[in-house]
Amino acid sequence: ETGVTQTPRHLVMGMTNKKSLKCEQHLGHNAMYWYKQSAKKPLELMFVYNFKEQTENNSVPSRFSPECPNSSHLFLHLHTLQPEDSALYLCASSLRTSGNSYEQYFGPGTRLTVT
């Protein structure tokens, strides 16, 4: 195990539903990340938090809303999603973000299906 946990592991939701993904890291890291992984595409960085502050939003649609209440927890709130949002959502953490020289540790991901 990498020290990063994600729940739920699988989620099926309708386009009108509201759901949340949860990520928790037990590594004492200060930076946390959300990534989207679609089939046959590279990982796409969505959001970056450093010391609970959002430092990067990679032009993500507003139907995805992140929340970072403390350095150990990260949420991704979902509402009115589209079928093309179906993907594996990965959370990662690292000691810091500066220069991306710090190793990122990934969680197992949440497999999201939007119907």
Add this chain to the structure above:
Amino acid sequence: KNQVEQSPQSLIILEGKNCTLQCNYTVSPFSNLRWYKQDTGRGPVSLTIMTFSENTKSNGRYTATLDADTKQSSLHITASQLSDSASYICVVSGGSQGNLIFGKGTKLSVKP
């Protein structure tokens, strides 16, 4: 444009054989290059990380090489095992903002 290209897209080998995966990048300036292994249904796990001055780095049966002049890296797997079946992702850190740029990965299947 900063890009990371991996080849082949997929590969099937027999257990016990060796294989080499390729990664070419156009990221500039370059900071470091990483190889990750991602098992099906799991998150990526780091295998190696190399900086500009490192030409080769090993992690058990995995050996990564880096040629910063030609902007190429390879991951060599020796004496493959069934558990090596996974996607292998090349990631380059760099660019003007020091972002991580991911390749699409090579899907390796090791057959008995």
